[in-house]
Amino acid sequence: MNWDKRPFAVTIDLEAGVVTPAEARVTRLSDLEGLFVDEEAYRQEREKGDLRVYTVYSIPVPEERGQLLSCTTILYPGKVGKEYYMTRGHFHLDTQAAEVYTCLSGEGYLLLVEDGSGEAESIKVVKGTSVYVPARWAHRMVNCGKIPLVFYAVWPAEAGHDYERLREKGFPLRVFEEGERPSVVRLG
Ligand code: PAN
Numbered sequence: 001m002n003w004d005k006r007p008f009a010v011t012i013d014l015e016a017g018v019v020t021p022a023e024a025r026v027t028r029l030s031d032l033e034g035l036f037v038d039e040e041a042y043r044q045e046r047e048k049g050d051l052r053v054y055t056v057y058s059i060p061v062p063e064e065r066g067q068l069l070s071c072t073t074i075l076y077p078g079k080v081g082k083e084y085y086m087t088r089g090h091f092h093l094d095t096q097a098a099e100v101y102t103c104l105s106g107e108g109y110l111l112l113v114e115d116g117s118g119e120a121e122s123i124k125v126v127k128g129t130s131v132y133v134p135a136r137w138a139h140r141m142v143n144c145g146k147i148p149l150v151f152y153a154v155w156p157a158e159a160g161h162d163y164e165r166l167r168e169k170g171f172p173l174r175v176f177e178e179g180e181r182p183s184v185v186r187l188g
């Protein structure tokens, strides 16, 4: 990255979520093995092809104290069985690092779980909803709509992502389609 500590600007397409200039990273079904509850439905989806689940456009800055990372995420509409497409979700490695998620387009739920107590929350998001994610709360976005769910996130650059810890603990909340409507379900 060409970084000269000068102010800079990017352009965000608010509907599509595309950031220019930025680096895009695509996460596909094959990257999310073990994430969805219905393993048989996952296997069947994989046989159809390796569909995109989400694309992240990152705006890079040095991962140093005081810097802010930001990105858009385009979470495509889709389901594995009855479970809606979602991001992998993570804790931050830095237990003091919070984050803000702002929905630019689409609709869904942000699922959160607190590391110590295991307390869980679901927050409905639509265009314009901005959620403050406190430190120590794992976070995962779910698209319950028929169009891409686009959101913009900002967080401390040295936060780091701990996917493994969330995978081990499991996420207590899931969102399934029930009678053509989303239903937030607590597992276990
Ligand atoms: C977001 C997420 C992004 C993709 O930028 O990293 O939406 O989700 P996963 O990282 O869970 O795959 C963020 O929360 N950054 O901290």
Ligand code: ZN
Binding pocket: 090, 092, 099, 139, 155
């Ligand atoms: Zn995060």
